[in-house]
Amino acid sequence: MDGVLVDGEPLHFRAVNELLAREGREITLEQYKPYMGTTAGWAEFIPAFGLTGELAEYRADYNELILRQYLEHAVPLPGAIAAVEGLRRARIPVGLASSSKRAWVEACLSRIGLGGAFQSLATGDEVKAGKPAPEIYELAAGRLGVNAGSCLAFEDAPAGILSAKAAGMTCWAVRTEYTRGLTLPDPDREFDSLVDIDLREIVGVPE
Numbered sequence: 001m002d003g004v005l006v007d008g009e010p011l012h013f014r015a016v017n018e019l020l021a022r023e024g025r026e027i028t029l030e031q032y033k034p035y036m037g038t039t040a041g042w043a044e045f046i047p048a049f050g051l052t053g054e055l056a057e058y059r060a061d062y063n064e065l066i067l068r069q070y071l072e073h074a075v076p077l078p079g080a081i082a083a084v085e086g087l088r089r090a091r092i093p094v095g096l097a098s099s100s101k102r103a104w105v106e107a108c109l110s111r112i113g114l115g116g117a118f119q120s121l122a123t124g125d126e127v128k129a130g131k132p133a134p135e136i137y138e139l140a141a142g143r144l145g146v147n148a149g150s151c152l153a154f155e156d157a158p159a160g161i162l163s164a165k166a167a168g169m170t171c172w173a174v175r176t177e178y179t180r181g182l183t184l185p186d187p188d189r190e191f192d193s194l195v196d197i198d199l200r201e202i203v204g205v206p207e
Helices: 008-021 029-035 042-049 053-075 080-089 102-112 135-144 160-167 197-203
Strands: 094-097 120-123 152-157 171-172 188-192
Touching: 008 029, 008 080, 029 080, 029 102, 042 171, 094 102, 094 197, 120 135, 120 152, 135 152, 135 160, 152 188, 160 171
Parallel strands: 094 120, 152 171, 171 188
Antiparallel strands: none
């Protein structure tokens, strides 16, 4: 979802800094980039920034901040709506595997007009091992009723690409401004935008 359907990382980055600012701290974009597309975060931020509160408090406050960000500011990336609708018209099963929590995912999809567009959802709060582990993609494929090896994943961040590839999926990478300078771990193809993808090519993705 984040970085493919919506440019979610700015929302997360803004929320992290809003919370850190309460204690006079700030995280730079370069410091934040390794956490993109993962479920890691506050357990690492507390010792790194010398924060004084409890982990549960930061997570609860962050959950509220992010939910508000999605509800008020989520905007679909160019080509996102057309890609999902085009795949559905072609009767290709479409699932979503996101490190975000289900409440965030549902709020975001509703905001951008894709609520109910996916036949399966797998979210970060439903798996024990988040990306780059393959569990979330295996769960999404299982809920679609297909073998993970026959799936094509769209990803933007290194952790997500590693996750999809570890599940045995073909993976196409879509760049965002936040990932433009990152080295991506060998996606099968790379695009600057979903607009650049010809959906007719997906029929030919090798299984």
